[in-house]
Amino acid sequence: xxxIRNLVVDHGExxxxxxxxxxxxxxxxxxxxxxxxxxxxxxLGAILGIYKASGGHIRYKSAEIANREAVQNVExxxxxxxxxxxxxxxxxxxxxxxxxxxxxxxxxxxAENLDRIFDxxxxxxxxxxxxxxxxSGGQQQMVAIGRALMxxxxxxxxxxxxxxxxxxxxxxVMAALNRLADQGVTFLxxxxxxxxxxxxxxxxxxxxxxRTVLAGSKQQLLGDPEFSNKFLGLD
Amino acid sequence: MTAIIAQxxxxxxxxxxxxxxVAFGLSLIYGVVRILNFAHGTLLAIGGIAASxxxxxxxxxxxxxxxxxxxxxxxxxxxxHIYLLDPLKKRNPFEATxxxxxxxxxxxxIISDLAAEIAGxxxxxxxxxxxxxxxxxxxxxxxxxxxxxxxTLFTIALHLxxxxxxxxxxxxxxxxxxxxxxxxxIRSKQIHAQxxxxxxxxxxxxxxxxxxxxPVDPYxxxxxxxxxxxxxxxxxxxxxxxxxxxxxxxxxxxxFTSFLWASDWAPAVSIVxxxxxxxxxxxxxxxxxx
Numbered sequence: 001x002x003x004i005r006n007l008v009v010d011h012g013e014x015x016x017x018x019x020x021x022x023x024x025x026x027x028x029x030x031x032x033x034x035x036x037x038x039x040x041x042x043x044l045g046a047i048l049g050i051y052k053a054s055g056g057h058i059r060y061k062s063a064e065i066a067n068r069e070a071v072q073n074v075e076x077x078x079x080x081x082x083x084x085x086x087x088x089x090x091x092x093x094x095x096x097x098x099x100x101x102x103x104x105x106x107x108x109x110x111a112e113n114l115d116r117i118f119d120x121x122x123x124x125x126x127x128x129x130x131x132x133x134x135x136s137g138g139q140q141q142m143v144a145i146g147r148a149l150m151x152x153x154x155x156x157x158x159x160x161x162x163x164x165x166x167x168x169x170x171x172x173v174m175a176a177l178n179r180l181a182d183q184g185v186t187f188l189x190x191x192x193x194x195x196x197x198x199x200x201x202x203x204x205x206x207x208x209x210x211r212t213v214l215a216g217s218k219q220q221l222l223g224d225p226e227f228s229n230k231f232l233g234l235d
Numbered sequence: 236m237t238a239i240i241a242q243x244x245x246x247x248x249x250x251x252x253x254x255x256x257v258a259f260g261l262s263l264i265y266g267v268v269r270i271l272n273f274a275h276g277t278l279l280a281i282g283g284i285a286a287s288x289x290x291x292x293x294x295x296x297x298x299x300x301x302x303x304x305x306x307x308x309x310x311x312x313x314x315x316h317i318y319l320l321d322p323l324k325k326r327n328p329f330e331a332t333x334x335x336x337x338x339x340x341x342x343x344x345i346i347s348d349l350a351a352e353i354a355g356x357x358x359x360x361x362x363x364x365x366x367x368x369x370x371x372x373x374x375x376x377x378x379x380x381x382x383x384x385x386x387t388l389f390t391i392a393l394h395l396x397x398x399x400x401x402x403x404x405x406x407x408x409x410x411x412x413x414x415x416x417x418x419x420x421i422r423s424k425q426i427h428a429q430x431x432x433x434x435x436x437x438x439x440x441x442x443x444x445x446x447x448x449x450p451v452d453p454y455x456x457x458x459x460x461x462x463x464x465x466x467x468x469x470x471x472x473x474x475x476x477x478x479x480x481x482x483x484x485x486x487x488x489x490x491f492t493s494f495l496w497a498s499d500w501a502p503a504v505s506i507v508x509x510x511x512x513x514x515x516x517x518x519x520x521x522x523x524x525x
Contacts, residue, residue, distance in 0.1 A: 050417055071420035086415030088408050099408050102401065147419070190431040233506075 001026040001186055002122050002155060003111075008055035009039075009046050015066060017041040018210040020056075022138070024155070030188040031197045031204030033231065039189040039210040041083055044157045047188075048080045049073045060155070075103045079153035083160045083190075085144040089133035091123055096143050100150030109152060115148035120176045140168030145173070149180070149195050156180070158189045174200065194231040200223065208233075240374035243490050247449065249379055251486020252386035256441035257459050258466035258478045259393060260434035266473035267408035268429040270320055271334050273344040275458030275463060278435060280440020281350050282308065284451050287359035297361055297381075297443055304439040312435030315342075316428040343457060350453035358450030361443075378447045385444045393437070394475055406430050412471040456504060465505040468512055 002024040009017035016041045024030045032040050045051040050068035058066040067071055069182035079100070087096050097117060101110045118125035121142040127135060132143055141161060148156060158177075162170050177200065181187060191197035197204070201221055204221055214227060221227045261275045261464075286300045295303075300436040319342070323334040368378040397403035410424050417423055445451060466485060470477025485508065487503040 048418065050414070069415050069422065071422055076419035076420075082414065082418055084420060086412045088411040088415060089405060090411055091404075095404060099404060099419045099421075101418075102405065107401075151420070 001028075004043070004057070004058040005055055005059075006049070006056040007046060007058065007066075009042050009045065009051050009092045010207055011042070015054075016051075017046070018164055019212065020166075020207060020212050022205045022212060022215070023190070023219045024186060024188055026154070026186055027181075027184055028203065029181055029189065030203045031201035032188060032190045033192075033194060033197060033204050034207035036192065038207040040207055041159050041209075043207070044080060044159050044188070044190055046083075047073070047157060048078055049081075059123070059180035074151050077152070077154040077156065079151050079155075080157040081141075081148045081161055082214060083163065085140050087132040087140055087143055087147070089132055092129055093132055093135070093143055094128040097124070097128075097146050097150055100147035103107060103151060106151040110150070113150045113152060120149075120179065121146060121172075135164075135167075138173070141165050141169070141173060143174075153185065155186045155188065158187060158191075160191060161194055162190070162191065170196065179218045184195045189194070201205055239494075241371075244373060244487065245373070246338035248483055249382055249486070249489030250490060251483035252316045252383065252390075252479075253441060253445050253482075254459070254462050254485055255464060255479045255482025256386060256389065256444070258440060258463040258470070258482055259378065259390075259475060260349045260441070261460070261463045262438035262467045262470075262472055262478055263406060263410075263437070264434040264475070265467065268316070268320065268427045269351030270323075271339070272434075273336065273339040273432075273457070273460055274346065275434070275438060275456075276461075277347055277453075278438045279342045279445060279454040280346070280451050280453055281346055282439040283304060283351055283446035284354050284359050284442075284444045284453060286443040287361055287451065288354060297363075297447060300361075301440055301443040305436045307433040309432045310437035312432035313428050315435070316431035320431065321424070321427070329386045336356055346454050347456065353413075354453065357421055358451065358452040358455075360450045362449070363447060368444045376448075382444050382447055389437075389440055389480055390475070394493055401520060402429070405407065407473065408434075411519065431440050444459075460506045461509075465509045465512075 002194070004020060004022050007017050010150065020039065020043050022032070032043060034040050042051055046053050046066070047070050049065070051070065053066040055203040056066065057064060060076060060078065061071070061154070088099065097114060098110060101107055101113065108191065123139060123147060124142055127139060132140060135143065161173060165173065179189070189197060190199055198218055201218060203217050204215070205212050206227065214221070214224070257276060257279055261272060264272055282304055285304055286297065288372045289295055289303070290297065293485055315397050319338050320335070323331045323338065363378045366498045368375045368377070397407055400462060403425050405416065408419065408421060409423055413423055442451070457514065466478055466481040469484070471479035485505055488504045488508070492504050
C-alpha cells in the first residue's frame with residue numbers, strides 16, 4: 001500500500017531526513033520508532049504532503065505521491081493525526097470533526113462518518129457542542145482521531161497519539177484503534193512510548209538521525225538485543 | 236436630557252457599527268494571512284468616493300452600487316494578495332514584516348493620491364433625499380435607518396457565512412491552526428488570497444454605507460485603519476462578535492466625548508483606548524474574558 005524509498009527531507013538548510021525506506025501493506029499496523037528528533041514526524045508529514053521531499057520516492061497504491069498537495073493525499077485515502085493534535089480550539093467539537101471532511105470527495109458522508117465516530121468515542125457525542133479547548137487532553141486526542149476518520153481513510157498516520165493522555169483514556173483510545181484495525185484500516189504509528197507502541201503494532205521500523213537503522217516484526221525486534229538495550233532499557 | 240442621550244446613542248451605534256464593518260475585514264485578513272494592511276481604511280474611502288460618483292452619474296440604487304463595488308473589490312483584493320502580499324512571504328521574517336508595512340503604506344499613498352487626482356480632493360457622499368422620522372423627541376433620518384439595517388443584515392450574513400459554509404469554516408480553521416487546516420486538506424494559499432478578497436469586499440460595503448451619511452475624504456482612510464486596529468485589539472482577532480461590540484463601544488465613546496468635551500478630541504479616544512489596553516491587558520480584552 002505504502003512504499004518509501006531513500007526519502008530525503010530538508011527543513012530550509014537543515015536536513016531532517018537523510019535516508020528513510022519502509023513498506024506498509026494493506027491492513028497492517030506498522031510502527032515508526034526512534035528517539036526525539038530522529039525524523040519520525042517529518043516522515044509522516046512528507047507522506048501526507050505537508051513537507052516537500054528533496055529526494056527519494058513515496059508511493060501509495062503504486063502512485064508516486066512525493067510532493068503532492070496534502071488535499072490530494074487526503075482525497076486518496078491518507079489521514080494524519082498530528083502530534084499536538086492541531087485542533088481548532090475555538091470551534092465546536094462537531095465543527096472540528098466536520099472539518100476533517102473538507103475535501104469534496106468526503107463531504108457526502110459527513111452524517112454517516114459522524115455517527116461512526118460518535119459510536120467509537122461516545123463522549124464526543126455529549127461534548128459535540130463544546131469548544132475543543134474546553135476538553136481534556138484525552139478527549140482532544142479523540143477529536144483529533146475522529147477528525148482524521150471523517151475522510152474515510154484507508155491509511156491512518158498516527159503521531160504520538162498517547163502523549164499527554166491519562167492511562168485510563170489510553171486504554172479507551174487503544175480499544176478504538178483496535179476496532180478500526182478490525183475494520184481494515186491500515187496504521188503507521190509514531191510513538192516514543194515503545195511499550196505502548198509494541199502492544200499495538202505487528203511490525204516496526206527504527207529511525208535514528210533521519211535514517212532507517214532497524215526493521216522487523218514485533219517478535220524479531222523484541223528478541224533483538226540492540227533494540228532491547230536502546231528502547232526497552234533491558235540488558 | 237433623555238432625548239439627547241437617545242440621540243447620542245443612535246449616532247454612536249451608527250458610527251460604531253461602521254467602524255466594526257471596517258474592522259471585520261481587517262480582522263479576517265490579519266487572522267488568516269497575518270498581514271497588517273495599512274491601506275484597509277483607505278479602501279473604504281475609495282469605495283465611498285466611487286459609490287458617490289456612480290450615484291451622481293447613473294443615479295443607481297445604493298444596493299446595486301454596493302453589489303458592483305463588492306465584485307470590483309473582491310478582484311482587487313485577490314490580485315493584491317497574489318502580486319503584492321504573497322511574494323513577501325518568501326522573505327525572512329524581518330524583511331517580510333518591513334516589506335508588508337512598506338507595501339501597504341505605499342498602496343495607501345498611491346490610491347489616496349489617485350483618488351484625489353481623479354475625483355478631486357473634496358469629501359464626497361451619496362446625497363439621499365432627506366427624510367426623517369420623529370419618535371418622541373428623537374429624530375432618526377431614513378439614511379441612518381438604512382445604515383443600521385445594512386450593518387445588522389451584513390453582520391448576520393457574515394456570521395452565518397463564517398459558521399455555516401465550508402469556505403467560512405476554512406477561514407476560521409486557518410486562523411486558529413494553519414497546520415491543522417493543512418492536515419484537513421485545506422489549501423492555505425488559496426484561502427489566503429480568497430480571504431484578502433473577502434476582506435476587501437467587506438470594506439466596499441462599509442464604504443457605500445459610510446457615504447450614505449458621512450462625506451468621504453480620499454486622505455481620511457488612515458484614521459479608520461487606526462480605529463480598526465483598536466477594535467481588533469479590543470475584540471480579539473478573528474472574533475466577529477468581539478469586533479462588533481468593540482466597534483459599538485468605540486463609536487459611543489467618540490460620540491459622547493464629542494458631546495461632553497469637544498469634537499476635536501473624538502479621534503484621540505481610539506488612541507487612548509489602544510494605549511490603555513496595550514498597557515493593562517497586553518493580550519487584549521478577549522483574553523480577560525477567557
